[in-house]
Amino acid sequence: MPTETPETRVEAGSLPEPERASGFSLDAEEVSIRGAIRAWFGKLRTGDPGALPSVLGLVVLVLLFSQVSDQFLSAYNIGNIPGQGAYIAVIAMGLVFVLLLGEIDLSAGTAGGACAAFAAVGVFKGSLHDGLPASLYWSIVVGLVLAIGLAIWVKTYAGAVVVAVGLVLVLTNQTQHLVPALIAAVCIGAAIGIFNGYLVAKVGIPSFVVTLALFLAWQGVLQFALSGQPVNTSNYDLWHELTYGRLSVTNSWIFVSVIVLGYVGYTVLRSVRAKAAGLAHETMSLVLTRGAALAAIAVVITAWASQNRNTNPFKVISGIPVPAAIAIVLMIGCTIALTKTTWGRHLYATGGNPEAARRAGIDVVHMKVTAFALCSAFGALGGIMLASSQSSASLDLGSGNVLLFSVAAAVIGGTSLFGGRGRPRDAILGALVIAIIPNGLLLRPSLDAQWQQVITGVVLLIAAAVDAISRRRAARG
Amino acid sequence: MTEPLLQISKLNKSFGPVHVLHDVDFDVYPGEVTALVGDNGAGKSTLVKCVAGINGIDSGEIRFEGRPVTIADPRDATALGIEFVYQDLALADNLDITQNMFLGRELRRFGSFLSDGAMERQARETLASLSVRTVSSVRQLVSSLSGGQRQTVAIARAVLWNSKIVFLDEPTAALGVAQTREVLDLVRRLADQGCGVVFISHNMNDVMEVADRVAALYLGRVAAEVRTKDTTTTQIVELITSGRSGDIGLAPAVASENI
Numbered sequence: 001m002p003t004e005t006p007e008t009r010v011e012a013g014s015l016p017e018p019e020r021a022s023g024f025s026l027d028a029e030e031v032s033i034r035g036a037i038r039a040w041f042g043k044l045r046t047g048d049p050g051a052l053p054s055v056l057g058l059v060v061l062v063l064l065f066s067q068v069s070d071q072f073l074s075a076y077n078i079g080n081i082p083g084q085g086a087y088i089a090v091i092a093m094g095l096v097f098v099l100l101l102g103e104i105d106l107s108a109g110t111a112g113g114a115c116a117a118f119a120a121v122g123v124f125k126g127s128l129h130d131g132l133p134a135s136l137y138w139s140i141v142v143g144l145v146l147a148i149g150l151a152i153w154v155k156t157y158a159g160a161v162v163v164a165v166g167l168v169l170v171l172t173n174q175t176q177h178l179v180p181a182l183i184a185a186v187c188i189g190a191a192i193g194i195f196n197g198y199l200v201a202k203v204g205i206p207s208f209v210v211t212l213a214l215f216l217a218w219q220g221v222l223q224f225a226l227s228g229q230p231v232n233t234s235n236y237d238l239w240h241e242l243t244y245g246r247l248s249v250t251n252s253w254i255f256v257s258v259i260v261l262g263y264v265g266y267t268v269l270r271s272v273r274a275k276a277a278g279l280a281h282e283t284m285s286l287v288l289t290r291g292a293a294l295a296a297i298a299v300v301i302t303a304w305a306s307q308n309r310n311t312n313p314f315k316v317i318s319g320i321p322v323p324a325a326i327a328i329v330l331m332i333g334c335t336i337a338l339t340k341t342t343w344g345r346h347l348y349a350t351g352g353n354p355e356a357a358r359r360a361g362i363d364v365v366h367m368k369v370t371a372f373a374l375c376s377a378f379g380a381l382g383g384i385m386l387a388s389s390q391s392s393a394s395l396d397l398g399s400g401n402v403l404l405f406s407v408a409a410a411v412i413g414g415t416s417l418f419g420g421r422g423r424p425r426d427a428i429l430g431a432l433v434i435a436i437i438p439n440g441l442l443l444r445p446s447l448d449a450q451w452q453q454v455i456t457g458v459v460l461l462i463a464a465a466v467d468a469i470s471r472r473r474a475a476r477g
Numbered sequence: 478m479t480e481p482l483l484q485i486s487k488l489n490k491s492f493g494p495v496h497v498l499h500d501v502d503f504d505v506y507p508g509e510v511t512a513l514v515g516d517n518g519a520g521k522s523t524l525v526k527c528v529a530g531i532n533g534i535d536s537g538e539i540r541f542e543g544r545p546v547t548i549a550d551p552r553d554a555t556a557l558g559i560e561f562v563y564q565d566l567a568l569a570d571n572l573d574i575t576q577n578m579f580l581g582r583e584l585r586r587f588g589s590f591l592s593d594g595a596m597e598r599q600a601r602e603t604l605a606s607l608s609v610r611t612v613s614s615v616r617q618l619v620s621s622l623s624g625g626q627r628q629t630v631a632i633a634r635a636v637l638w639n640s641k642i643v644f645l646d647e648p649t650a651a652l653g654v655a656q657t658r659e660v661l662d663l664v665r666r667l668a669d670q671g672c673g674v675v676f677i678s679h680n681m682n683d684v685m686e687v688a689d690r691v692a693a694l695y696l697g698r699v700a701a702e703v704r705t706k707d708t709t710t711t712q713i714v715e716l717i718t719s720g721r722s723g724d725i726g727l728a729p730a731v732a733s734e735n736i
Binding site for chain 1: 552563565567568569570571572576577580581582583585589590591594597598614616
């Protein structure tokens, strides 16, 4: 065995030749708890701060607002935060796919608003065909057919299937029922994304311009769809529950146990397999310590959430909020897609170096179209969540600051605007930061609402600065 | 002498009225490093692109392991076992060494899920077989590597697929002394493993050191193909700049006709 001390690990590349760990000495070794901590500090130093800035920001804001109002840390208030931030988290998660490519989708918010409005009209009027202006209805049908054609042309077959499902639901008027209507809205979102991706990747219009134009256009479509009349969504139980529902106490424990045990089981299996194959692996003590820490946090949060948090004695509010569960499930799904599949690997590669990806035989157009389709589909889901939290598919659904807050959430969480770096987790952390600011400020009415924008802006600026500085450090090596 | 792996004969290529390659003959032998030298505009890149399937050919024949082949598409070249390492490397900085080596050709299980362990092992074995000692982990991000290490990864990616011929386009152009050393050693080891290596370079010291044979292009013609040990740097420089040197090279009439 080479005689390097473990201290050379994080310095590889910056030490003089003879001292550098070499000959793959690091590839067969065990990663202990100490080693993991050291590797984490090493990453910090070499310009990959990960979740640290957003977590620190969150801590600072929590400390700040706990001084602003003693209501802030009450269980009731904390329990409301997921519902207030979930739509931002969902839209931001979709944006992560597009930001990974170094592109942007400014239209995700308004496109999502329009999709949610279609669903609202479908269930409220009982028929999309009668509820929407005829020209708009047929435009949607033709648009969906075109999107299927485009998707097949750029070999995005999964996208074509999703859009086809939406087309069938629309044509068979299944949209009069709530669940099919919401599914159709997400499918229409995917179709919108396929057009975005086509215009960016094949036609070659910068994504900023394409989606800026559509950002404006979808606001108008939304008003056509609603014919100037907002639809109340709180009459539909399921739709209302998306924001205001809670898992029952039993279901909360089941939900948390499945996630924690799944994570621990996966990491244990990974460690055992890697050890058997002679690859670098985490020691069992590290895996179990981390698993135990996660389990402890999960148990504390769930136990806390299981108590009645309503100050009003007439109604019991307990259990994990549904929007939190939705965001967590989506995050896990997206993380698996990005880190464990070839599609995710190719997405990172395309974002990191499009030319390298092209030469490696990756279909860059296909990657862009799928990323935009996912982004808009998540936008539609975000629009649905937003309508739920506003209790209404309003005439300005998804416009205004929604998209900008979502981009800000992704960036605050650590996703880079330059492409190639970002995780679904970033969207959740960033959305928490964004949601906490108005929540905390509104608890003290003497603080004017203007502060909300100022503070959000400053937080975003700090996040962007962290991104730029860490990039420079990474480039310097 | 062994059979050439790749045999190009009487290759012609024009871009419109510009006749870029004239009756080019070029052979690549297994286990040898063939240097392809020539001034800017001599046709090196065009020749490489013809073999890579990026440019079509007007006339001439390409034989691979004795069989005539047509390379109409970059995938045809890859399928034959011909790999290209371009000057600008084509690595994704935000991915690690293993991920870059398998980019676009990932090993999978259960459909489209990545088989990271198997890829990591193969990447390590490939680098070890090339006696690469300067890389501490195949899970290191490419952004943290030096120029020489990047070049190493790019070359290792080319040999990962048991390729028979590797074209290296100016692999030492942007490297320091120690890193150049590293890459030249790697090129030599590649050939010693039985690979046919084509080494394109402007640096005569590197060429004289690592190549077994030198093919000098002069204005789209092969001025001469000589064995490195039978020649000198001066002679090669003359071949590059004037198409002839002493009694080897193009006939004086041919050499001057293009000017």
